[in-house]
Amino acid sequence: MAEPFKRSPYVQNATEKSIWYVHLLTHLASYVSLFGAILAEWLVKYHIISSNLSKDDPRNKGFASLNDRFEGYYTNYPYRLASDVMNRPICGVPGAIVDVLNRQTSDEGWAYTQDGSKRTIVNLGSYNYLGFSHNDGPCAQRAADYIDKYGLHMGGTRHEGGNHVTQKHLEECIANYLKVESAIAFPMGFSTNAMNIPALVDKGSLILSDKFNHASLVLGCRLSGATIKVFKHNNPQDCERLLRNALCELSPKTGKAYNKVLIVLEGIYSMEGTIINLPAFIEIKKKYKTYLFLDEAHSIGALGPTGRGVVEYWGCDPKDVDVMMGTLTKSFAAAGGYMGGSKAVIDHIRAQSHGSCYGAPISPPLVAQVAESMKIMTGEDGTDIGNQKAIQLLKNSRYFRRRLIELGFMVYGHEDSPVVPLMTFWITKVVHTSRRMFDFNIGIVAVGYPATSLSTARVRFCLSADHTKEQLDYVLKMMDIVGDETGSKYMKAVKPNPAYSSSDEEKSR
Template sequence: MVAKLDTQTRRWDDSTNSTSTTPSTYSSDSSSLDSNEDGDSSDELTQPPPTSTSEKAYGTLHSEFGHCLNQEYRRTSRHTLGSPVKTAEEHDPPYYILLSTYVSYLFLICIGHMRDFFGKRLTATNYIHLMSHDGYAALNSDFDSFYTRRLKQRIDDLFSRPVTGVPGRTIMLLDREFSANNTNQHLTGTRTRALNISSYNYLGFAQATGGCADAVEEGIRQYGVSACGARLEGGSVDFHMQAEKLVARFVGMEDSLLSSMGFATNSTIIPALCGRGSLVISDELNHASIRFGVRLSGASVRMFKHNDMESLEALLREVISQGQPRTHRSWRKIVVIVEGLYSMEGTLVNLPGIMALKDKYKFYLFVDEAHSIGALGPHGRGVADYFSISPRRIDILMGTFTKSFGAAGGYIAGSKTLIDSLRAHGHSGAYAESMSPPVLTQVIASMASIMGVEPPLPPHSPRTYVNGHANADRRAIEAYDYPGTAPTSLLPQWLSLPPHLRDGSEGRERLRRLAFNARYLSIGLQKLGFITYGHPDSPIIPLLLFNPGKMPAFSRMMLARKTPIVVVVVAYPATPLVTSRVRFCVSASHTKADVDTLLRACDEIGDALDLKHGPGKRWSVERVIEHAVELVRGEVE
C-alpha cells in the first residue's frame, strides 16, 4: 500500500507552478502587493480571501505574512500560575506498527549489504569510490557511509530542497529531477510555490517588505554589509554595543554578548564557562552545539532523563555527595544545561521544577532559548516569561536570532561580571567574525517591534543627569523593569520604524497569532487521532510516522496536493530509529485558513498511510475546524 502511494506521489503536478511576487514598500496597498507577475490573482497562496468589511491596507505580501483580522484567532502564551507543569505524554503505537518498522529497517539494511557485497565484485566500476583510493586510506568507511548510501539516498528528494525568495507563509521551490538511484539531480527550470510549514520563522519577521526590511535597507546605507573583523579587533562598532544593551534589556539581564553564529554561541562559550574540575549536567536531548561545547571544555558531563526532575535530583544528590572521580574532591562548579524548547520533541523545559532544585542544591543554570525566545510568553521573552519567573534567577541565558527575529547569530546574557569575562575568554570574540550590520539592524528592528519603543522627550524639556547619563537613559541604567520597552537611547538615531511597529502593537499581535496557531494545530492533530509529541503551546509539533516507507510517502503526498505543502521529515540519527516523524513549524505568518488546509491534508494522508494511532475519541476534520476557537480556549474536551 505504501509503495503504491509512494509511486503515485512521485508524479508531481507541474500545474501548481507560479511566479514570484514583486516586492513593494510599506505604503503600498494590499492589492498591488499581492499581484502576480503574470496577472493571475486566483492563487490562494499569494492572494488573500476577499473581505467586504475590511478596509485595512496591509504593508506586507500575503505570500509572506497572511492577512487575518479575526481577533478570535488570537491567544496569549502563558502558563497558569499555581497549576502543575504537566509532562508531555508520549503514546506508543500498536505493536504491529513497531514490528513492521523494525522489519522494514532490517530489510533495507540486508538489501543494502547485499548490493555492496555483489557490487564490489561484479560491477567494480560503479563502486570505485569504495575500492580504489590511489594509495590513500578511505575518508569514509563502508560502515560510516552505509546509512547515507543505502537508506537516506533512496529519499534524497525530501532533503535539501533548493528554494528562492522569502521563507515566509509560503516559499518558492526550485523543482528538480533525480537520476536512477537518486545519485544525481538537476533543476528542471520550473518553480512551485508551496505553503511553508518547515521554517523557523515563528513571528514572521523574515520578510522582504515592511518596516523591518526598510530599516535593514537603511542600515546597509549607513554601515555597509560587513564589519570585516573580529570583535576584539576592528570589527566592533557602536552598533554592536547598542544591540547588546538592547538584547540584555529584552531578556532581563545586566549585559549580553553577541555571536555571529547560533551553533558557535554554545560551542565557543561553554568552554569559557567550564573546564577541568567542573561538572556539566545535561539533558539527554540537548542540542548538538551544547554537546560539542561541553566536549571542548574538558569538563566532566553527566546526563539525566529528558525533563525528568526526579532523575535530575537523584543525579544531583549523587554527584554532590561523591564529588570528583577517584579523588572525591568537591567540584569546582556544577552547571545544569537545559533547553527552553526542544526542537525535535516540541517539549518545554520544566523551569519551575528546575528552579526549585536550584534553590535547594545551589548549582548554576544555563538555559538555551534558541527556539523559545520570541516565541513563548505573553511578551515574547521565552520560557521565563511563559512561566512568570524572573530571568535574573537564571545564571546564563543563551538564544539565537535565526528563528523569531528573522536574522542570524546568537547571544549570551547574564551578569556584567560574567559577560565581561566571556568577552576576553570566549573564542567567538577573538576568532569569529562579528555580526554584519544588516543582520544587526534586523535584530534591533524586530526586537524593538516586540518591545515597543519609548516616546522621545519633547524638544525643549529639561534634562537631568544620573551618573553622567541624561534622564532619557535613566530606565536603561536602573534595574530592569520587566517586561520593559526599548529606550530610544538604545536604538540608532537613523532607525525609523512605522507607528504600528514602534508602539509594539504589531509585535503583540504576532505573538498572539503564533500562540493560537500553535495550540490549534497541536490539539487539532490529536483530535484527528495522530500521535504527536510536545507541549500544546509549542510552535514545533512533531507528528510520528514510525515506518521508514511512510516518510517519503507523506512528504511527497503533501507536495503533490492542489495546494502544495512543504514539510520536514526527520529520522535516525536525529531521532531514535523507530520514531521517525514529520516536524511542523507554525508561524504567526500563517492564518487560521492555512492551519485548516494543513489539517485537511493530514487527515486525508493519515487515513491513506495508517497514521492515526492516538488514544481517545476521534473527531472529523470538519468538526475540528468548526470548533477551533473552543479547542484553543479549552472549552471542549
C-alpha cells in the same frame, strides 16, 4: 480564548511512548534496510552491480574513503533514496508561503538537476515563528538603511579591530529584551554553545545535561572536559537524583570535590516539541547552589506575551537563570547567537571565550533586523503588532495541534509549543508523507535517523504567526488524506483539552 497567554495545562512528560509492536516492527524494518545496504555494497565491491560510488571511479583516486560501516551504508543507500525530501532549494524568503525550485534525479538520488521551474508551497518547515521573514516592511527597510550607512561587514575579529558600534547596539538591545544586566552576541548559533561552554566549566566541574539536548550543547559540554551526567528528558527528579549522588563522590578527573555544577537545558526541544519545566529546575539550582544554562534557540520569540521566551512564559525571574543563550536565526529572521546574564558572567565570557576572541562581529543589516524586530515585539515602535504576532502564533499552535489529535495522529510535545512533531515511526512513512504533502504543495520537515533513533521517525510542523487559518485547514485536510494512506493514525480520536475546545478557538480567530 479570553486569556490567550494563560498557560495550557502542563503535562510533565508530554512525550508518548511508541506502541510496542510498532517499536518492534520499525526496528525490524530498519535492520532489513541495513542488510539490503550491506548486500548492495558487497555486490558493488565485486562488480556484480555498478554504482556511482564505485571505488574504481578515477575521481576518487587519492581521496580517503567516506564510508565508515554503518554511517556509510545508511548515507549511501537508505538516505540517498530518500534525499529528494531533504534540502529542497527555495528561492525567496522562507515565509508562510515560499517558492521552491523543482528538481529531478535520474540516478536514484546520486545527483539532481533543475529545469528552472518552481512551485509555490505552504511552508511549515521554517523556524519563522514570529513571521519576520519578509523582504519588505520596517525590518527590511532598517536593514537596507544600515547597509547604506555601515556597509556589510567589518572584515575582522572583534579583538583585531573588527568591533563596531552596531555590535554594541545589538548587545544592548538583547540585554534590554531579556531584562538582564548584559549580553554578548556571536555570528553563529551553533558556535555560541560549542565555543562558550568551555569558558564556563572545566575538567573539575560537573555538567548535568538533558538527554535530548542539541548537538551544539553536547559538543560544548564535551570540549569543556567536565564530567557529564545525562538525565532523563525534562525530568527534574532524575536530574536531582544524579546531582545528589554526584555530590557524594569526588570528580573522577581530578580526585577532588567538583568546583562547579552546571545544569544545561533547552527552552523548547525542536524534535520533541517539549516546553521545559523551568520552575522545577530553578528550584533544584537554588537548593543545591548550582548554575543554570538555558538554551532558548526555539523558545525566544516563540513563547510569552512579548516573545521573551520560556522565562516569561513561566513568569520566572531572569536573574534565576545564570546564562540565557539563544539564536537570532529563527524568531528574529537574522543570523547569529547570544548569551545574556549578569555583567560578571558576560564579562568573563567576553574575556575568556574562544568565540569572543576569534568570532567576527555580526553584519550591520542583521543587527538592524534583530533590533527592529525586538522593538516591534516590545511595542517600542508605538504599535501592537508584536502583541498580535505573539497571540496569533499561540492560537495557531494550539489550533493545529488539537486538530491533528482529533484526526487520530500521535503528536508529541506541549500544547503551547509552535514545534509540532507528528509520529510516523517508520522512516518509509516519513519519506512518503513528505513526498505526498509536497505533491499537494505543502512543505514539511521529514526527520529520521540520526536526528532521531531508528524507531522514532517523525514529520515536524513549525507554526508561524504568518500562517492563516485557511492555510492550516488546507494542510490538515491533506494530512488527513496522507495519514490514511500511510496508516500513520495510531490514536483514536481524542477530545482536546476541555479548557479550550476547537470551536471556541475558531470563534476567537
